[in-house]
Amino acid sequence: MNTLISEQNPEREYRAAMQDAALCYMQRHQAEHLGNDQQLFTRTVTHLQTTLDVPNFLAETLTGLAYGELRAGAGQRRLDLKNSSESVAVFADPASGKSYAVPVALIFQYLVEASEPRPKTLSN
Structure with missing residues (x-):
């Protein structure tokens, strides 16, 4: 064809x-x-x-x-755009053949918000 x-x-x-x-x-x-x-x-x-x-x-x-x-095709871990949504990111690991669904809220919680500068507390 x-x-x-x-x-x-x-x-x-x-x-x-x-x-x-x-x-x-x-x-x-x-x-x-x-x-x-x-x-x-x-x-x-x-x-x-x-x-x-x-x-x-x-x-x-x-x-x-x-x-x-x-x-x-490089066999790298990647974001699976076809299976991801606005609220869930799906990551594929071709080496193991596994996929992981991670809520976007957790990504923000552990990566984005955790890396923001935090206010320093005064210590005596």
Whole structure:
């Protein structure tokens, strides 16, 4: 079925190929940019523009999509947006195959409010 769709839609096929190229480029070069994902992103956009002649707006869009694939497929713990809601955050751990539902109120209580400066008490 995908072959039939791609034969009928060369634009979709082009976009998929350029997104794959961006993903491959990021996979090859991510070790050069440990801790600086923005630099990897920028280099990938430049690569698509200069090497593959992809227009800037499309290069940025496809690099963003490829970056999402790169991070989702890295086996990292992540926020599961599909299963989360306004009041419950669902975290997925691909290594263990487990998911954890955490009420947003607890996140605020233990992370946000706990890190706010607290008034100092005077001691004698």
